[in-house]
Amino acid sequence: MNAYNFAYLDEQTKRMIRRAILKGLAIPGYQVPFASREMPMPYGWGTGGVQVSAAVLTPQDTLKVIDQGADDTTNAVSIRTFFERTAGVETTTQTKSATVIQTRHRIPEDPLTEGQILVYQVPIPEPLRFLEPRESETRKMHSLEEYGLMHVKLYEDISRHGHIATSYAYPVKVEGRYVMDPSPIPKFDNPKLGDMAAIQLFGAGREQRIYALPPYTQVISLDFEDHPFEASKADHPCGLCGAKDSYLDEVIIDDAGGRMFVCSDTNYCTARQAAGHKGKDAA
Amino acid sequence: MTPLLSVHGITKSYGGHVGCADVAFDLYPGEVMGIVGESGSGKSTLLNCMAGHLTPDAGRVVFDTRMDGPRDTVTMSEPERRMLSRTDWAFVHQHARDGLRMGVSAGGNVGERLMAVGARHYGEIRNKATDWLERVEVDPARVDDRPTTFSGGMQQRLQIARNLVTGPRLVFMDEPTGGLDVSVQARLLDLLRGLVRDMGLSAIIVTHDLAVVRLLADRLMVMKSGHVVEAGLTDQVLDDPQHAYTQLLVSSVLQV
Ligand SMILES: [Zn+2]
Numbered sequence: 022m023n024a025y026n027f028a029y030l031d032e033q034t035k036r037m038i039r040r041a042i043l044k045g046l047a048i049p050g051y052q053v054p055f056a057s058r059e060m061p062m063p064y065g066w067g068t069g070g071v072q073v074s075a076a077v078l079t080p081q082d083t084l085k086v087i088d089q090g091a092d093d094t095t096n097a098v099s100i101r102t103f104f105e106r107t108a109g110v111e112t113t114t115q116t117k118s119a120t121v122i123q124t125r126h127r128i129p130e131d132p133l134t135e136g137q138i139l140v141y142q143v144p145i146p147e148p149l150r151f152l153e154p155r156e157s158e159t160r161k162m163h164s165l166e167e168y169g170l171m172h173v174k175l176y177e178d179i180s181r182h183g184h185i186a187t188s189y190a191y192p193v194k195v196e197g198r199y200v201m202d203p204s205p206i207p208k209f210d211n212p213k214l215g216d217m218a219a220i221q222l223f224g225a226g227r228e229q230r231i232y233a234l235p236p237y238t239q240v241i242s243l244d245f246e247d248h249p250f251e252a253s254k255a256d257h258p259c260g261l262c263g264a265k266d267s268y269l270d271e272v273i274i275d276d277a278g279g280r281m282f283v284c285s286d287t288n289y290c291t292a293r294q295a296a297g298h299k300g301k302d303a304a
Numbered sequence: 305m306t307p308l309l310s311v312h313g314i315t316k317s318y319g320g321h322v323g324c325a326d327v328a329f330d331l332y333p334g335e336v337m338g339i340v341g342e343s344g345s346g347k348s349t350l351l352n353c354m355a356g357h358l359t360p361d362a363g364r365v366v367f368d369t370r371m372d373g374p375r376d377t378v379t380m381s382e383p384e385r386r387m388l389s390r391t392d393w394a395f396v397h398q399h400a401r402d403g404l405r406m407g408v409s410a411g412g413n414v415g416e417r418l419m420a421v422g423a424r425h426y427g428e429i430r431n432k433a434t435d436w437l438e439r440v441e442v443d444p445a446r447v448d449d450r451p452t453t454f455s456g457g458m459q460q461r462l463q464i465a466r467n468l469v470t471g472p473r474l475v476f477m478d479e480p481t482g483g484l485d486v487s488v489q490a491r492l493l494d495l496l497r498g499l500v501r502d503m504g505l506s507a508i509i510v511t512h513d514l515a516v517v518r519l520l521a522d523r524l525m526v527m528k529s530g531h532v533v534e535a536g537l538t539d540q541v542l543d544d545p546q547h548a549y550t551q552l553l554v555s556s557v558l559q560v
Contacts, residue, residue, distance in 0.1 A: 152405065165383045169390075169420030173405075176419065177412050179426050180448045245426040 028075035028108040034058055038076035038231070042222055045233035050195030051163070052146050057229040062103070066096060067125055067142035068226030071103070074123045074140045077222070078104065083111040085119035090127040090268070090285035097125075114288050126189070128210040130267045130289040133219035135236060141204045143225035146232065148192045148202040168200050171243055185248055194241045201232065201240075208242065209254045209268045215240035257282040260302030262293035274302075306368050308333045308474060308506050314353050314363035322530040323349035327363070329525065329535065333473075336500060336507045338521030338538060340514060340553065346530035348478060351510045355395055355476045356385045367392075367474070390420050394467035398479035400459035403466070404451050410437060410462055411447040417470045436465040440495060457488035461495065468499065475507040481516055493519050514553065518542060526550045 026032065034056075041055040060068040078084065084104050088097040092114040100123060101112050113119050116129040123140040133139060149159040152170050162168065171192050178185045191208035193215075195201050203214055204223060214221065214234065221234040234240065244250040255269045260281035267289055269282040281302045284290035294303070307330035316323040324346035331337050341347045352358040354365050356377060364376045370392065377385055389395065397403035404413050414433035415423070423429050434444045440461040442454075451459050460480065467475065480496065481489040497519055500507060509520060517524055517538055524541045526534040526549065534547040545551045 152408070165386060167386065167390075167420065169416060172419040172424070173408060173412050173416050176415055176426060176429065177408055180409050180411055180430070246424050247427050 025107045027080070028078050028104065029060075030058060030072065030075045035076045038072055041231045042073065042076065042233060045222070045231050046220070046235045048199070049234050049238050050193075050199030050201040050232060052230040052232045054229055055231050057226050060226070062099065064227040065144070067100060067123070067224075069224030069228075069231070070123050070125070070140050070142035070226075071100060071224075072226060073222050073224035073231060074100075074104065074121060075108075077138055077140070078108050078110055078121055080108070080110065082120045083113050083118055084108075085113050085116065085122045085288075086124075087122065087127060087129070087286075087288075088125045089270075090129075091287045093287065115292075116286075116288055126205045126207075127268070127285060128206055128213045130264075130284070130286045132213075133217060135218045137219040139217075139219050139221045141206075141221065141223045143202070143204045143223045143228075143230070145190075146202055146223065146225040146228050146230040148190075148200050163199060166198070168194075171200055172245070175243060175245065175248075179245070179248055185244065185250070188253070191250075192243050194243060195234065196239050197241075200243070203240075207254070207268055208250070209252045211240075211242045211250070212252050255282050258300060259284045259290060259293075260300040262290045262298045262303070263300040264290070264293055264298070305332060306374065307331055307366075308335075308368050309354070309508075310364075310366040310374065311354060312364045312366070314350060314360045314365065316349050316353050316358060316360045322346070324353070324527070324530045327525075327532055329532075331474075331506060331508065333506055334504045335523065336505070336509065336521045338517030338524045339508065339510045339527060340512065340517055340524065341527035342512060342553075344529075345527040347510045347527045349530075350527070351476055351478055351508065354508065355393065356389060357395075370473075390417055391470060392473045394470075394472040394475045396463055396467055396475065396477040396480050398482045400451070400456070400463045403463040404459060406450065406452050409448045409450055410442065410454075413451065413462060413466045414469050417466065421470060432469060433465075436469050437462075439499070440465040441491075455488075456484055457492060460484065460492060464496070464499070468503070468505075471503070473506060475505055477507060477509040477511075479511050479513075480509065481511070481513060496520060514542065526553065 041053045045053045060071055086097045086101040088094040116131040121138045125142045147159055149170055153159050175185050178187055188208055189205040190202050191211055193201050193203055216237050218236050223232045242250040258265045261283050267284045270285045271280055271282055273280050309331040312328050314327045315325050327350055339347045353360040365378050366374045367377050369375050411430055411433040414436050415429040418429050434447050437444045442458055442461055451462055481492055521538045524538045525532050528549045534550045545554050
């Protein structure tokens with residue numbers, strides 16, 4: 022049915038990636054280098070996540086792909102189609118029935134369970150990069166646990182904005198050891214990273230790094246005593262399903278500048294609407 | 305009394321060229337040692353060997369650590385040495401750019417060492433940074449400004465604040481007044497002299513400028529071609545130089 026090996030990558034490459042994943046799971050939060058392969062899509066389209074997904078997918082898996090919470094963006098659709106073609110796996114939009122979920126910039130609202138794998142697309146894996154561009158130095162800082170610089174970044178945030186303004190890719194400390202960039206998820210999602218039942222894998226294609234959180238790992242968001250971490254979101258219920266506990270996107274709905282807040286997790290929102298929940302903007 | 309720093313037989317060569325050879329001295333708590341010489345005399349090589357930036361070919365640099373007493377910093381593990389260099393040691397670079405984070409506010413620059421050793425209260429870090437800006441005569445209202453908006457003299461004073469905020473026991477300085485205008489140099493020297501006295505700092509200052517050591521150093525070593533040719537109390541060496549090379553150095557400064 023296809024001209025490719027299962028899930029596009031050859032078996033040797035998949036073994037190499039799996040070894041990197043296993044190493045990442047053994048040292049939670051540690052960035053494992055791997056030999057990233059050319060994929061038939063441009064960098065920035067999640068080539069790191071795609072390679073990780075290709076390495077963990079089996080013919081029995083059911084795959085879900087989301088982009089900022091939505092199953093229907095061009096990026097999500099093209100990756101889903103890619104694996105339908107190259108692996109012939111079942112795909113779904115339902116969080117609950119997926120066994121592997123590849124995501125760009127969100128964690129689904131429905132709690133994930135044991136046996137599921139969440140694969141993140143990562144643009145910049147190195148949380149220290151912005152203040153220390155030398156890779157030889159950042160590697161040393163990780164190995165010696167010299168993480169003062171992460172707090173300098175948060176300090177700068179407060180001194181400029183009066184509060185910690187970092188709202189995406191908010192840095193975390195894993196099991197009291199490695200500081201990790203959770204990829205550009207909103208900080209609203211940070212509390213879900215810790216103690217999660219599912220396996221979390223992070224793939225950075227251009228930067229050739231894989232890192233991982235095994236199930237039930239301790240993940241703490243960095244902060245100051247007098248500026249504690251807050252998992253904030255827009256202070257509204259969803260206009261379509263009325264959910265008060267989900268992360269919301271603000272969308273423009275007409276030429277008059279009308280706007281509404283809706284769940285960024287489209288599957289969560291439609292399931293709630295189907296169950297009869299209604300927001301104030303629902304038709 | 306135990307020396308704070310005890311240097312034995314420090315030797316470093318580059319290929320066949322001698323950087324510094326068989327240098328030895330003791331530095332006692334509260335003392336300031338000046339190391340003078342022309343460029344190429346080996347004084348910077350020696351400083352970098354002592355501060356752990358270069359590994360000497362031979363010799364020991366024994367520091368009286370708080371926890372374990374005298375330890376050879378050349379052979380201690382890298383994590384231990386790096387820990388020393390952000391707690392009990394400080395290093396003031398000639399170019400403030402090399403010692404500051406130019407993309408980080410003045411307060412963040414001063415606060416970095418505090419955060420590196422575990423400070424996690426923003427308000428306290430900022431207050432300490434503001435205090436230190438005042439101590440080095442930088443307007444505390446500039447605490448949120450980046451050093452790129454500072455004059456050369458202000459940048460250098462900021463670098464000094466950033467280094468002294470954790471109360472280091474030993475400060476290495478590499479031409480701290482180099483590259484600054486003469487009037488700015490004088491102000492910086494006054495400031496450094498005040499800090500050295502008030503804090504009882506121990507320091508090793510490398511410079512080609514005899515005015516700097518005259519003002520700051522208790523003792524002096526004169527280096528030429530990698531060797532120490534004369535050493536002693538600063539006033540003694542400068543007022544009554546014994547070695548021909550020292551005599552030349554002193555006389556050339558008199559002509560200026
Ligand atoms: Zn909704």
